[in-house]
Amino acid sequence: MPVLAAQSLTKTYRMGEVSVTALDDVDFAVERGEFVAIMGPSGSGKSTLLHLLGGLDFPTSGEVFLNDLPIFKLSDDELTELRRRKVGFIFQFYNLLPTLNAAENVGLPVLIDGQPLRRERARIDDLLTLVGLGDRVDHKPDQLSGGQQQRVAIARAFVNQPEIVLADEPTGNLDSRSSTAILELLRSTCRELGATIVMVTHDPRAASFADRVVFLKDGRIVHTLTNGAGGIPVAEIVDVMTRLEL
Amino acid sequence: MFAVAFLARRNLSAHRGRTLLTLLGIVLGVAVVLATQVTNQTTLDSLYEVFDRATGQASLLIVPVNKERQPLNQELLAKAARVKGVEIAAPILQARTLPASEAGSWQIAFSMTGVAAGNFFDLTGIDPELDPQVRVYPLTSGRMPRPAKYEVIVPASYADKKNLRIGDKLELLAKDQPARLEIVGLLADEGVAMINDGAVGFAPLQVVQDLFDRAGELDEISLKVSRQLTENPAMLEAYKQQLATRLGEGVRIVYPAARGQLVGQMLATYQLGLTFFSIIAIFVGAFLIYNAFSMTVVERTREIGMLRAIGLSRRQVMQMVLAEAGLLSLAGSALGLGAGYWLAQVLVRMLVNLTPNSGNIHDVPPAIILQSLAIGIGVTLVAALIPAMQAARITPLEALRARSRSLGRLSPLYWIAGLVLLFIGWLITYRIVWPMEVIYFAGYASLVCYFLGATLTVSLAVNLLEGFTRPLSRRIYGNEGAIGSANIRRALGRTTLTVASLMVALTMIISIQSLAFSFKSDVQDWIDNSLGGDLYVRAALPMRESFAKQLLSVPGVSAITPIRVIDVQVAQGSLAADPESNDQFFFQAIDPASFLQVGNMKFAANQGDPAQNWKRLTQGQAVFVSSSVADRYNLRQGDTVTLLTRRGEKPFYIAAEVVDFTGQSQMFYGAYADLRNLFNAQGVDRFAIAIDPTFSVEGVMQEIKDRFQKSHNISLQSTVAFRNSILDLMNQSFRLFDVLGLIGVIIGGLGVINTLTMNIIERQREIGGLRSLGMTRRQVLKMVLAEALGLGLMGGLYGILVGTMIANVAIIGTNMMIGYDLVYRFTSSPYLISVLIALGAVQLAAISPARRAARLNIVDAIKHE
Numbered sequence A: 001m002p003v004l005a006a007q008s009l010t011k012t013y014r015m016g017e018v019s020v021t022a023l024d025d026v027d028f029a030v031e032r033g034e035f036v037a038i039m040g041p042s043g044s045g046k047s048t049l050l051h052l053l054g055g056l057d058f059p060t061s062g063e064v065f066l067n068d069l070p071i072f073k074l075s076d077d078e079l080t081e082l083r084r085r086k087v088g089f090i091f092q093f094y095n096l097l098p099t100l101n102a103a104e105n106v107g108l109p110v111l112i113d114g115q116p117l118r119r120e121r122a123r124i125d126d127l128l129t130l131v132g133l134g135d136r137v138d139h140k141p142d143q144l145s146g147g148q149q150q151r152v153a154i155a156r157a158f159v160n161q162p163e164i165v166l167a168d169e170p171t172g173n174l175d176s177r178s179s180t181a182i183l184e185l186l187r188s189t190c191r192e193l194g195a196t197i198v199m200v201t202h203d204p205r206a207a208s209f210a211d212r213v214v215f216l217k218d219g220r221i222v223h224t225l226t227n228g229a230g231g232i233p234v235a236e237i238v239d240v241m242t243r244l245e246l
Numbered sequence B: 001m002f003a004v005a006f007l008a009r010r011n012l013s014a015h016r017g018r019t020l021l022t023l024l025g026i027v028l029g030v031a032v033v034l035a036t037q038v039t040n041q042t043t044l045d046s047l048y049e050v051f052d053r054a055t056g057q058a059s060l061l062i063v064p065v066n067k068e069r070q071p072l073n074q075e076l077l078a079k080a081a082r083v084k085g086v087e088i089a090a091p092i093l094q095a096r097t098l099p100a101s102e103a104g105s106w107q108i109a110f111s112m113t114g115v116a117a118g119n120f121f122d123l124t125g126i127d128p129e130l131d132p133q134v135r136v137y138p139l140t141s142g143r144m145p146r147p148a149k150y151e152v153i154v155p156a157s158y159a160d161k162k163n164l165r166i167g168d169k170l171e172l173l174a175k176d177q178p179a180r181l182e183i184v185g186l187l188a189d190e191g192v193a194m195i196n197d198g199a200v201g202f203a204p205l206q207v208v209q210d211l212f213d214r215a216g217e218l219d220e221i222s223l224k225v226s227r228q229l230t231e232n233p234a235m236l237e238a239y240k241q242q243l244a245t246r247l248g249e250g251v252r253i254v255y256p257a258a259r260g261q262l263v264g265q266m267l268a269t270y271q272l273g274l275t276f277f278s279i280i281a282i283f284v285g286a287f288l289i290y291n292a293f294s295m296t297v298v299e300r301t302r303e304i305g306m307l308r309a310i311g312l313s314r315r316q317v318m319q320m321v322l323a324e325a326g327l328l329s330l331a332g333s334a335l336g337l338g339a340g341y342w343l344a345q346v347l348v349r350m351l352v353n354l355t356p357n358s359g360n361i362h363d364v365p366p367a368i369i370l371q372s373l374a375i376g377i378g379v380t381l382v383a384a385l386i387p388a389m390q391a392a393r394i395t396p397l398e399a400l401r402a403r404s405r406s407l408g409r410l411s412p413l414y415w416i417a418g419l420v421l422l423f424i425g426w427l428i429t430y431r432i433v434w435p436m437e438v439i440y441f442a443g444y445a446s447l448v449c450y451f452l453g454a455t456l457t458v459s460l461a462v463n464l465l466e467g468f469t470r471p472l473s474r475r476i477y478g479n480e481g482a483i484g485s486a487n488i489r490r491a492l493g494r495t496t497l498t499v500a501s502l503m504v505a506l507t508m509i510i511s512i513q514s515l516a517f518s519f520k521s522d523v524q525d526w527i528d529n530s531l532g533g534d535l536y537v538r539a540a541l542p543m544r545e546s547f548a549k550q551l552l553s554v555p556g557v558s559a560i561t562p563i564r565v566i567d568v569q570v571a572q573g574s575l576a577a578d579p580e581s582n583d584q585f586f587f588q589a590i591d592p593a594s595f596l597q598v599g600n601m602k603f604a605a606n607q608g609d610p611a612q613n614w615k616r617l618t619q620g621q622a623v624f625v626s627s628s629v630a631d632r633y634n635l636r637q638g639d640t641v642t643l644l645t646r647r648g649e650k651p652f653y654i655a656a657e658v659v660d661f662t663g664q665s666q667m668f669y670g671a672y673a674d675l676r677n678l679f680n681a682q683g684v685d686r687f688a689i690a691i692d693p694t695f696s697v698e699g700v701m702q703e704i705k706d707r708f709q710k711s712h713n714i715s716l717q718s719t720v721a722f723r724n725s726i727l728d729l730m731n732q733s734f735r736l737f738d739v740l741g742l743i744g745v746i747i748g749g750l751g752v753i754n755t756l757t758m759n760i761i762e763r764q765r766e767i768g769g770l771r772s773l774g775m776t777r778r779q780v781l782k783m784v785l786a787e788a789l790g791l792g793l794m795g796g797l798y799g800i801l802v803g804t805m806i807a808n809v810a811i812i813g814t815n816m817m818i819g820y821d822l823v824y825r826f827t828s829s830p831y832l833i834s835v836l837i838a839l840g841a842v843q844l845a846a847i848s849p850a851r852r853a854a855r856l857n858i859v860d861a862i863k864h865e
């Protein structure tokens, strides 16, 4: 049973006369523990798909099921709670709260869930150690580098033990060394915490860390690459990309 | 909520600058409200004291319709005292008598001059316990008489003249035999001691009733009514009429002569101005708070979007913003109370010579403190509510946008709502007739409508105005000026907030100053014209008209005019009033030709050519009526009123409406010819004299005294002192408005600094971007200053327009509330101040934010967090 499934997802943006179909009848499923990468040219609908999967936006038609629960049938409050407890987000621009230190930023979802941070302190420290920031617990975001901030954001995404973690170009702003570290971190976290990850990326090297790569073009899934053992050769991805004129 | 409170607290402490600006807004709002209320109270108390000392505290008198035939029954006293609103009912019985020692000479004095009455002694029966609460008895020595004892107090000057001392007996002619009253106190020459030119004494009521065989009779009952009523002339007038019906036939309710409408209107206008100011203060405070919070929300759009993405619900977002508001409002209100108290002390000290007593603030009533607190907390929460709702509407997607949304677009709903509010305001002011009970509320509601409406329509005007201001910005600040000016149009929401805060400040200055100026010049006009003449010559009995020639022969007297006032009755059915009403009217005879040499009449609005009006009056069977009579009986220029004359009922043409501040206003002004021909009366109550400016008023007064006081038993009164005392009083009380205007300037300046600084904070990243593209610090500075220039011009223009409009509305409101005929008068000073603020102060206010922008560290600015 897939932990996350999209069913005939369509998203059309209307702007006056013109309408843009960002997603065109997409079916897509993610199994528990899977690390999936979504690739495609700019404007192909990757971000749109990810937003819909996380319930950040609403589709024109179609449905997303999280553990068989149709999420667009939920009220805004129910959807918010679902995001809080079951979904973790990693943004391209980190989106940390500048007023909180690293540990507090990681603990933010816990806090929002109405639990005191103290109780979760140990787990937060573990997570920060896991992402290699055990010694930066009290640093504010502006005292951290871009890569470090992104690692805080990753730790935050995992703090509530979500069913699924969604990441939109998490390495888009990082150099290749930090990127590699982050991607390895994501893969290992995925393994260690048994989490499921969907990641949007432009970078074939980043995609090669995934178990499966899904290719989008003009709002449709046009190809899929799978490697059960984990890790797809970069050459193979580049090959598909050129073939599809992506 | 734990998370919500935690986040709110963190936000406040992390954004110190912004938090302080917001806090400042709240502190200012609360402080201004508290300070105006306290100052209001304190100065009003002082003003009342001034007037009370001068005129007594009685606001209404009960007098018999016909004094000779049917005096008041003493039972009426208890009845009147029971009426709601009456605080004190003090009886008076007057007996005109003579000192026993002068009984013989009186005959001679009378027959020799034919006019003198100087020897009469007015023995006044009072309640020695109640009366001092209604009138001031300036005892210089001794004490008040005791009830029912044969004791009397007299002016010290009278005692001197008659060689009497405390403990001596004053012998007076009474009904059967001379009465002997022991003198127990002496009065200074002011207030009640001036009655009958000082030939007056005050004894217990019962004693006077006994002596003159008038048991159970009264001549007059003075009523002190609740302050609520005295503060509002229109309400007092309504109350007076109610009282008349209540007390039944045979009595009339009149205003005491000294405490004319002028006093009531002056106090009421004054208080209205102050209340008006506190409403504006609340509005400005609310606006600053709202401004700060919406900027906060805009600035944090991304942040809030992210919080929404990771699971903060809409309600929690709203709670978070409101929790911030709550914390700030508590702190701000507490600080505001302290600041307000301090401000009130400064204000009161600035007014210190208003009266000796106004130097210190009486206790601040808890009600005012509670009110200010409620306003501080309530207004903050309400002002934060809209931004909080905006924040709750932010979608999680906002977090994923590369650039945070700016307060760029504004829904047209805003300006539509603004137009609707303006329309409602217009309806309230011009279209709906409000009952007395809610008229104050309606007046304030209309003001709030205008303010809010004008604020909301700013967005509509910005595009248009920017077209005009851009060339100017370019000329002064070059290309950067053009970029800055364009920013104005780009971020319409932000522009609206800044322009509106400037507009509100200017509106406050212009409307308050204009209102005060209009009222002041109105009174001044009246003082200059209607009070005509520099000197009055009076006598207790009418003087001969030919006496004028003698007076004119005194060097320095340049013109003289006679005035005579007689009772007059209006023919039944002639006026649109209840035929049973026993309204009392007076006919004041003037001699138009000489009157115009000495003074003038102040015509009401729209009365046509004054020369024509005077000409008509001279032709006879014509009168001028005072505005309040005209209003009450619905008389207009060109109507006729029928008066009972000695020749029967005669129609009188109403030649004009005139404004009269002092009289009880039941006055018809007519020509002397009519007095003689139709009323068979003659003589002069008072001569008004104009004095050649090269002579001193005192010198001429002395000369007249020397020549005529003995033979004609006249008393002289210089209007110079009176005029100056009124002007002084007025200038002092209106100085408060200047002080308040100053606060307006400060609030306006701070408001602009506040919004501009927030603008810069909000645009840090953008400015960083421009700097990274190669814009120099100088250019950034110029750009921000140019933006401020554009905003200043717009706010200035808008403020001047709206301010003038609100000044007019406030005047109409004053007229509605106080029943007064005030016209808007233009005064340039608030406009000059406004231009100075719009151009100069705004540029100054922009310097600090502009420098902040110029100094921005590019790296910090473009960093994402």
Ligand SMILES: Nc1ncnc2c1ncn2[C@@H]1O[C@H](COP(=O)(O)OP(=O)(O)OP(=O)(O)O)[C@@H](O)[C@H]1O
Residues within 6 Å of the ligand: A013, A014, A015, A020, A021, A022, A040, A041, A042, A043, A044, A045, A046, A047, A048, A049
């Ligand atoms: N709010 C919006 N309004 C209108 N059109 C939109 C909106 N958001 C996205 N689109 C359009 O939808 C299409 C898909 O956009 P999406 O952001 O999903 O692309 P993407 O694959 O993430 O591209 P990129 O790799 O550049 O991030 C694009 O053509 C875009 O122009």
Ligand SMILES: [Mg+2]
Residues within 6 Å of the ligand: A046, A047, A048
């Ligand atoms: Mg994208």
